[in-house]
Amino acid sequence: MRDHIVVLTGAGMSAESGLKTFRDNGGLWENHDVYDVATPEAFQRNPELVLRFYNERRSQLESAQPNAAHKALANLEKDYRITIVTQNVDDLHERAGSTHVVHLHGQLKQARSSKLEHAIYDIGYGKIEMGDLCEHGSQLRPNIVWFGEAVPMIETAAEAVATADHVLIVGTSLQVYPAAGLVDFVESHVPITVIDPGEANVSRARVIRKGASEGVLEWVRLLGDG
Incomplete structure (x- = not known):
């Protein structure tokens, strides 16, 4: 599997x-x-x-066009089961080719x-x-999903996180709830990687201090080497 x-x-x-x-x-x-x-x-x-x-x-x-990070994540579907949980309301993940995208905050289109x-x-x-x-x-x-409104997809996202073998966090400080609470559903043995040029707020995570595209490409290489 x-x-x-x-x-x-x-x-x-x-x-x-x-x-x-x-x-x-x-x-x-x-x-x-x-x-x-x-x-x-x-x-x-x-x-x-x-x-x-x-x-x-x-x-x-x-x-707007999908960037290298969007495309690299979509390309991983060849070898892995990928679930994208995004706080973004755009369709760039889908346009890059990702087929399983959970939009926490709704969709602009x-x-x-x-x-x-x-x-x-x-x-x-x-x-x-x-x-x-x-x-x-x-x-x-x-x-x-505006400020003060319920997040209908949060349970779907939590179920996905709870079954993950790897968790990758890209371009979010995870400071806004309920999305910030998703890391609490990650099993203790599951590796977490944060790609962010700034400070990471996730304990026990490996941090790649780079922007999204550069960081995702590096992480994909490390995944292949692992």
């Missing part, structure tokens, strides 16, 4: 593809305070601003009903406008 590798990815993974994240700049995301664009209260207060913000992110994503969480629609890189309604008559919103 092939080893199961679970990869936890965050903002640093997509940053090398040119996608900015709010943690780069003191709580700002593309010059917007995250509490103005990434909370249910923000959507209630100014839905036009929130929709415009995510429409711009979707347009930006359309021109989806809309959902503002009243019914299960009414989800694929919209590609198109826009969501005021007046765009689900079939039940409520305004559509981005299918993004």
